[in-house]
Amino acid sequence: MPTVLILGASSDMAVAIAKKFASEGFDIQLAARNSSRLQPLQSDLSIRYNITATLHEFDAEKEESHEVFFSSLQPGPDITICVFGYLGEQKKAESDWKECSRIIQVNYTGAVSILNIVANSYVDAGKGIIAGISSVAGERGRQSNYVYGSAKAGFTAYLSGLRNRLFHHKVHVLSVQPGFVYTRMTEGMPLPKPLTAKPEEVATVVYKAILKKKNVVYVKWFWRWIMLIIKSIPEFMFKKLKL
Amino acid sequence: MKKDIANWGNYPVMESDEQNFIMLDDMARYVRNTETFIPRGNGRCYGDASLAGNTVCTVKFDKILSFDAATGVFECQSGITLDQVLEVVVPKGWFLPVTPGTKFITIGGAIASDVHGKNHHIDGCFSHHVEEMDILLADGNIITCGPGLHTDLFEATCGGMGLTGVITRVRFRLKKIETSYIRQKQVKAANLEEVIRLFEKYKDYTYSVAWIDCLKKGKGFGRSILILGEHANLSDLDAKQQSAPLQLPKKKQITFPFNLPSWVLNRFTVKAFNFLYYGKNFKKEINNTVSYEPFFYPLDAILHWNRGYGRKGFIQYQFVVPMEAKQGLIEILQRISDKGLGSFLAVLKIFGSQDSLIGFPMEGYTLALDIPVRKGLFEILDELDRIVLQYGGRLYMSKDARMRPEVLKAGYQHLPQFLSIVKKYDPHGKIRSMQSDRLGLTSQVDTPVYTHANTTY
Numbered sequence: 001m002p003t004v005l006i007l008g009a010s011s012d013m014a015v016a017i018a019k020k021f022a023s024e025g026f027d028i029q030l031a032a033r034n035s036s037r038l039q040p041l042q043s044d045l046s047i048r049y050n051i052t053a054t055l056h057e058f059d060a061e062k063e064e065s066h067e068v069f070f071s072s073l074q075p076g077p078d079i080t081i082c083v084f085g086y087l088g089e090q091k092k093a094e095s096d097w098k099e100c101s102r103i104i105q106v107n108y109t110g111a112v113s114i115l116n117i118v119a120n121s122y123v124d125a126g127k128g129i130i131a132g133i134s135s136v137a138g139e140r141g142r143q144s145n146y147v148y149g150s151a152k153a154g155f156t157a158y159l160s161g162l163r164n165r166l167f168h169h170k171v172h173v174l175s176v177q178p179g180f181v182y183t184r185m186t187e188g189m190p191l192p193k194p195l196t197a198k199p200e201e202v203a204t205v206v207y208k209a210i211l212k213k214k215n216v217v218y219v220k221w222f223w224r225w226i227m228l229i230i231k232s233i234p235e236f237m238f239k240k241l242k243l
Numbered sequence: 244m245k246k247d248i249a250n251w252g253n254y255p256v257m258e259s260d261e262q263n264f265i266m267l268d269d270m271a272r273y274v275r276n277t278e279t280f281i282p283r284g285n286g287r288c289y290g291d292a293s294l295a296g297n298t299v300c301t302v303k304f305d306k307i308l309s310f311d312a313a314t315g316v317f318e319c320q321s322g323i324t325l326d327q328v329l330e331v332v333v334p335k336g337w338f339l340p341v342t343p344g345t346k347f348i349t350i351g352g353a354i355a356s357d358v359h360g361k362n363h364h365i366d367g368c369f370s371h372h373v374e375e376m377d378i379l380l381a382d383g384n385i386i387t388c389g390p391g392l393h394t395d396l397f398e399a400t401c402g403g404m405g406l407t408g409v410i411t412r413v414r415f416r417l418k419k420i421e422t423s424y425i426r427q428k429q430v431k432a433a434n435l436e437e438v439i440r441l442f443e444k445y446k447d448y449t450y451s452v453a454w455i456d457c458l459k460k461g462k463g464f465g466r467s468i469l470i471l472g473e474h475a476n477l478s479d480l481d482a483k484q485q486s487a488p489l490q491l492p493k494k495k496q497i498t499f500p501f502n503l504p505s506w507v508l509n510r511f512t513v514k515a516f517n518f519l520y521y522g523k524n525f526k527k528e529i530n531n532t533v534s535y536e537p538f539f540y541p542l543d544a545i546l547h548w549n550r551g552y553g554r555k556g557f558i559q560y561q562f563v564v565p566m567e568a569k570q571g572l573i574e575i576l577q578r579i580s581d582k583g584l585g586s587f588l589a590v591l592k593i594f595g596s597q598d599s600l601i602g603f604p605m606e607g608y609t610l611a612l613d614i615p616v617r618k619g620l621f622e623i624l625d626e627l628d629r630i631v632l633q634y635g636g637r638l639y640m641s642k643d644a645r646m647r648p649e650v651l652k653a654g655y656q657h658l659p660q661f662l663s664i665v666k667k668y669d670p671h672g673k674i675r676s677m678q679s680d681r682l683g684l685t686s687q688v689d690t691p692v693y694t695h696a697n698t699t700y
């Protein structure tokens with residue numbers, strides 16, 4: 001069975017994605033910082049779904065380690081899903097460069113660093129699938145989270161360019177644009193229920209989109225239209241809004 | 244996030260900050276830094292045992308850690324539910340050693356209530372099959388305990404309603420099965436005397452339970468159907484079943500979409516009972532082979548059937564009286580039928596002998612029945628409590644939402660010992676529920692645990 005690499009496997013969304021693919025019979029490589037914390041997930045996936053699950057130490061912020069990390073994976077993964085992200089605190093990031101650069105680094109630089117390596121390897125092989133979990137926050141900068149949003153905007157643009165390049169090498173790239181998602185990261189935030197997805201819903205969307213070789217998917221689907229409206233508000237009006 | 248929560252009886256309701264955890268270190272940090280809390284599983288107890296202002300919910304803490312299909316030893320995090328365990332172990336020829344009447348409870352909840360099944364007289368409670376477990380204490384430290392290892396903590400946790408700490412990891416032994424089917428025998432009993440005789444006659448059966456019609460008066464008082472079962476062997480199956488003897492039952496479920504007025508469910512259960520009892524096909528005795536699902540979990544086929552009792556919720560009243568107190572059983576059933584308590588069906592089981600610190604079972608008869616909450620109900624139940632105590636019995640905390648502290652004290656002889664162990668492991672009384680406060684197990688001093696409770700009925 002094909003192998004799926006999950007980058008940033010500790011988040012609720014990543015766990016749900018890992019479960020979904022494992023339940024469909026894929027072998028799973030779980031990559032994260034402090035990967036030993038994921039031992040329960042590793043045993044769970046192997047026992048429940050009769051697949052092979054392995055743990056791999058990976059730190060998005062340590063770009064210099066990415067080359068060795070990826071080349072040491074045995075077997076090389078057929079599908080790579082980049083799930084990690086760091087929401088951070090917008091207010092803090094406005095005056096604290098450390099926080100600000102961390103948001104940029106995890107969500108953009110780190111993702112680009114590892115996916116460059118994956119992409120080149122897939123080009124050499126002439127096959128492979130890459131999926132990146134970006135965010136609707138990247139579609140228009142808003143005062144409440146524009147540092148995170150701008151990093152995700154960069155990531156979204158990167159994925160679209162990568163898709164364009166890799167298409168000619170028979171490698172597929174999927175961009176996933178979730179809206180609100182219930183996770184440990186957002187617990188306690190008053191999220192509007194109809195607009196908010198469960199991690200399991202994200203997982204199902206990602207799984208189906210990969211099978212169908214979709215290019216860009218939103219979770220939930222109406223976020224595409226919500227963002228279309230948000231993007232079409234003229235700037236002179238948009239700047240006055242409290243968003 | 245704060246929200247209103249309730250357990251299976253939908254009574255009482257309380258506002259709670261429910262926290263979910265995937266990682267043990269996150270859970271431990273929260274427990275260490277939180278003033279008071281109670282562990283919470285899947286909310287399938289009936290009353291207020293897993294309600295508090297802060298709840299540590301385990302349902303996402305549900306990973307399988309190891310499973311040896313050769314020896315049947317299973318190790319998991321505490322929040323996994325029984326249905327998930329069954330899905331993994333049944334196809335490999337194993338079954339839960341003990342299961343309650345629903346598969347939607349967590350392993351943590353199974354230990355905290357020390358649940359019993361229809362096989363208590365043969366296999367005891369769930370905790371009898373536990374080899375070892377980890378408890379996350381109120382101070383954030385974790386202790387491994389088991390029979391023979393921190394035995395005091397182990398004994399106070401089995402049936403201790405979450406008060407010693409959060410059970411995080413459990414290793415227990417499964418039961419070997421040849422097929423996923425049950426060889427079932429159903430026997431009709433004309434009255435209470437007869438069903439008690441039948442229990443005695445069939446006491447070697449692994450599984451036994453009786454459904455009693457509480458409304459029937461006179462000669463047919465206590466008429467019932469005794470349901471017996473054994474795990475079927477390969478040779479008990481027909482050719483089609485034999486081709487996949489360990490097959491999981493098909494998932495067929497309907498959901499109760501909203502709260503109904505309480506008479507609806509009662510009528511429904513009465514009809515079901517009468518159908519069975521008077522049904523053309525129901526001879527004195529029926530023998531057949533069925534999947535484990537309808538045998539163990541007949542009610543799980545209807546998700547949220549508790550909504551059938553309406554918005555005010557309901558109480559499940561479950562007590563046990565010693566074998567020799569048969570008269571007590573009759574007296575209570577009579578009282579229930581006289582008062583027209585609105586519960587048409589009661590479930591009767593027998594318990595084997597058990598010597599536990601705080602667990603519910605003792606050798607005797609246990610009866611459970613659902614009663615919709617309404618004015619005057621609690622006074623009637625207080626009366627029933629008195630009869631139960633008079634015959635040397637006790638009530639099941641896991642079903643309770645209203646008993647008085649004196650009733651608990653009188654029923655559970657080892658209570659002082661239990662409380663001293665709780666105090667040893669949680670000296671500041673951080674772990675407390677609406678129930679433990681109500682029953683005086685935790686002191687309700689300055690900060691009441693709960694902010695709002697729907698106690699108007």
Ligand SMILES: Cc1cc2nc3c(=O)[nH]c(=O)nc-3n(C[C@H](O)[C@H](O)[C@H](O)COP(=O)(O)OP(=O)(O)OC[C@H]3O[C@@H](n4cnc5c(N)ncnc54)[C@H](O)[C@@H]3O)c2cc1C
Pocket residue numbers: 250251281282283284285286287288289292293301321322342343344345347348349350351352353355356357358359360403404405406408409410411542641642
């Ligand atoms: C339809 C139905 C049939 C039932 N039949 C039976 C039966 O036949 N026999 C029987 O014995 N019971 C029966 N029950 C009761 C049920 O099995 C128990 O109440 C069980 O404890 C519920 O588990 P839960 O996971 O839902 O936990 P909850 O209901 O959330 O909590 C129950 C108690 O366990 C504690 N707890 C939960 N998880 C943990 C943990 N990880 N660590 C420490 N404490 C914890 C809570 O604090 C609370 O005190 C039945 C219930 C229903 C709804």
